[in-house]
Amino acid sequence: MDGCGEGSGTNRMMMEKLSLACDRLLSHLQLACCPSHCASPLQGKDLLIHSLLDPELKALRLTGHHGDISAMVFGTGRDPLLLCSASADYVIVWDIRLCYRRTREGVVASGTVIGTLLGKVVHLSFCPCDERVAACSGDKVYILNSKIEDVLSVLAGHLGPLTAAEFCPWNKDILVSISEDRTFKVWGLKTEEILYQSAILSASPLLSVLFLEKSRQLVTGSADGQVWSFTLPEDHRCHLVTKLDLHKVQQRHQRHLDTVVPQTGGVIGITPDPVETAKPVLRICAYHRRLPDIDHGQQSDNSWVWMGSSDGLYLVDLGTSELQMTLLFRDHPNVSITMAGSWAMSQGLDNSMIFVVTSLFEALLSVLEVRLLGSGSVDDLCQHLEGISVMPSAPLMAESPLTAELKKKDPKPPTKTGSDKCGVKEQPLVFHTQVKSSGYTQSPRMTMFSPKTNVQKKTPGPTKTNKKIGCLFSDYPGDTAAPSVPHTNLSTVKTPTPVCCFQYSGDGKQILCGLGDRSVLLYKSSLTGSPAVYTGHDKPVSSVDWSHSRQWWLSASEDRTLRIWPTGSPEPAVTMGGDEKFSKPIRGAQFYYLDKFLLLASGPSLHLYLYHLDNTRDDIKRYRQRSTIKLTRCLETKSGTDITAVSAINDFYSYIVLVCGADRSIQVLDMNTGTVASQLPDAHSRAVHHITQNKGSMFCSQTSDSYNLFLTSAVTDGVKLWDLRTLRCVRRYENHLNRCHPCTAAFSPCGRFIASGSEDNCAYVYDVRSSSYLHKLQRHSDTILNVTFNPATPEVQEEMLDLI
Structure with missing residues (x-):
């Protein structure tokens, strides 16, 4: 075996620290690495240990196996650092520090045999405290004592050969195994029983498994590039959290780079893949980012994982199902391997990762180091973009659309008539607001008078002022649990009718419901009593919105109209729209900028209106609308596509x-600049x-x-x-x-x-x-x-x- 180091390229994102030409093909073998060492087979039966911290230190050679080594893994602890290796004859645990010392003393280093004649072991794993070892052979998992030769238990239940098994890091008595039967099983080691068994997840075998301790999730990947993330609660009833296709995620990532890179002027050495190839998930490893200053909790949840496939490395954020980085062999000609057969991964120091990879078709092995600081990833490119925030950081510009004001017309002086000279004013013939109806159209009353009896005196209750004060000073509980207990169930109408939209008022006392039968219902928040019904639209109501002052609310419909209603009034103060106003239905309408504007979207246009509402009406000229609405600005989308949804904050500027x-x-539209x-x-x-x-x-x-x-x-x-x-x-x-x-x-x-x-x-x-x-x-x-x-x-x- 010959070794050669990569002398140059220290500033590269992916650096090859060590390249070994082996005497045989090592693909599909479980290799081992940790932050300080890596291990590989030598001549099939021996082990070769390389120090990653001291490249000048001579490699350590360990002998003891009689058959070809098929799997190896380092322990989770650093003192002592343990290595477990397996062949068809023995499973041996080595103390690396003790082996180095015995070699310096001229004594043959030896390990502890913990298993004998278990068959071909394809995967090994230590428990979190390094006391037990799980060995996968055939369709069985052997739980071995890591200190003496003792088979603690044998787990059998899969219908096909096993591919991997891992201990749960937060519960050492839980183990998860995956198999070529395309399922995973959760085992209880105390009872040696299956606690949970998944359904068939894929058409291809499952190859890799990983635990995410902070989120208490289980991640597994298959040979066809599918990845699943499940919860692993205390009752062991796993629920699917995320499912993604590595090939589709890469395509979406490439489209995003095509738009981000031209804006920032950055360069990423990623070329589009002309041939669609399978992306088996050979190995998964968690990546814990060490960020010194984090002002937002969403960036420190450690949901990033590295996935090793046949064509390279993929850094995926499972929390968003987004690809953060792609490191392909074809984009790094300094790496001697062009197609991977197996991976071993470990987190290094200073945000670095250590990878041991074998070639799929050649007898080659490489040790790679990846550093992400200043690497040109998507997050690094986005840091150069100008920060945008909901909170205003600058005063309004003089030409800003938000500075527009609605000019009120000066009232015309009344013209004098002949009747004014004699002191007699013209009055309407009938005063509907002052004269009661004659009642000609009502049915005659049969009972002229019925006195009230048994009238009980009402005890004085709390005044309205006390209620208001109590409501204003009752803070929303910030430490309460999420709602989970049903409180009220209400049927709105007798016939099945879809509820298209609804919204609470700002004080939480009322709720609006826009229905598919063209009406709007106004309920109390307790959903008690009969609602107020508002009609007038010709098609289903698509959106409703309360004003910040709660004196007005609006409704928009598929009939291309918008109505603004005064609270408590059966008639709208403003009706705007129709076929002559908007060519397409209104997709979103709301009050904006502390009730100063109306904001609505129709087709590819976003309309900004100034308005003045006056709900007083002349009993004679009821058709005349005294409210005023003026279009301030109309903004078009860049691509000219129709707007499907719109959102803005009205509770503050x-x-x-x-x-x-x-x-x-x-x-993202900046209404200060109108762009x-x-x-x-x-x-x-x-x-x-x-x-x-x-x-x-x-x-x-x-x-x-x-x-x-x-x-x-x-x-x-x-x-x-x-x-x-x-x-x-x-x-x-x-x-x-x-x-x-x-x-x-x-x-x-x-x-x-x-x-x-x-x-x-x-x-x-x-x-x-x-x-x-x-x-x-x-x-x-x-x-x-x-x-x-x-x-x-x-x-x-x-x-x-x-x-x-």
Whole structure:
């Protein structure tokens, strides 16, 4: 065996520290590496240990096996550092420090035999405390004592040969095994029983398995490039959190690079793959980033994992299902291997990773070191982009659309008539507001008088002032658990009618429901009593919104009209739109900039209106509308695509408006300048049908950075959590079912939880910091389309597709 080091390229992203020409093919063998050493077979039966910290130190050769070595692994501890190797005859544990000392003394180094004649062992793993070793041979897992020769237990249950088995890092009595039968099993080592057995996950065998300790998740990958992430709770009932295809994720990553790199001027040595090849997930390893200054909790959840495939390395964020970096062999000609057969991975020092890789078709072995600091990854490129925030960082410009004001017309002086001279004023013939109806059209009363009897005196209750004060000073509980207990169930109408939209008022006392039967219902938040019914639209109501002052609310419909209603009035103060106003239906409408503007989207245009509302009417000239509306600015999307969803904050002054297009893009509009500040193409695999921002509540305070988070929903693509400052997805939620209906999502007022509708007749409540759901709100009979949180109390409201 000949060794050669890579003398140059210290500034490269992926550096080859060691290259070995072996005497035989080592593909599909489990190799071993740790931050300080790496191990490889020598002449089939011996072990060769290389020091990574001291390249000048002579390699350590260990002998003891009589058959060809098929698997090896380092222990989890550093003192002493243990190495376990296996062949068909023996399973041996070596103390590396003791072996170095005996070699220096001229004594043959030896290990401890812990297993004999177990067959061909394809995978080895130590428990977290290095007391036990799991050896996979055939369709069985042998649990061995790491100090003496003792078979503690034998686990059998798979229908095909095993490929790997790993101990649970937070529970040493739990082991997970994967097999060529395309399933994984969770074993209880105390009882030697199967605690959980998965269904068949793929058409190809499962090859790799990994535990993520912080998120308590189990990750497994298959030979066809599929990756699954499951929760592993205390009851061992695993739930699917994330599923991704490595090839599709790479294609999406390449499209994102094509848009980011031209904006930043960066260069990444990645060329498109002309041939579509299979990407087997040969090995998975967690990557714990050591970032010194983190002001946002979403970046420190350690959900990044390295995946070794046949064509290179992939750094994937399981929290977002996004590819962070791709290191392919064809883009690094300094690496001697062009196609990988097996991988061994270990986290090094200073954000570095150590990889041992063997060639698939050649007798070659390489030791690679990857450093990510200043590497030119997507995150590094995004750091050069100008930061965008919901909170204004500059005063309004003089030419800003937000400085527009509505000029009121001066009232004309009254003209004098002949009747004015004689002191007699003309009055309307009938005063409808002062004269009661004569009652000619009513049915005659049969009972003239019926006295009230048994009248009880009412005890004086709390005054309205006390109620208001109590409501204003009752803060939203910031440390409460997510809602999980059903409180009220209400049927809105007798016939099945979809609830298209609904929203709480800012004080949490009232709730608006826009229905598919063209009406709007106004309920009390307790959902008691009969609702107020508002009609007038000719098609289903698509959106409703409360003003910040709660004196007005608006409704938009598929009939291309928008109506603004005074609170408590049966007639709208403003009716705008129609076929002559908007050529396409209104996809989003709301009050904006502390009720100064109206914001609505129709087709590819975003309209900004100034308005003055006056709900007084002349009893004679009732057709005359005294309210005034003026178009201030009309902004078009860059690509000219239709707008599918829009969001802006009205509770405080903010220049940012988020717009989603039918081309799957998200555009950030700066209304201070009236331009598109940033654009993110291909945000989802489908067009975004819902977007909402973390708007908080008047009853709860959050940090200013929290308001930069927003959610998007798309059919078949789950819910994504984004950070506006980097315009990067920081979390993805896809436990709920969303295949055809436009299910929405919502933030809790405290910003700690997210709720989403689902097509399995349930509403899902997620923790913002984790991709797995907390609660599954059931007891529904149809698809949950809309969800929202009460801004005053920890309650979540869900609306079904068909309410009966």
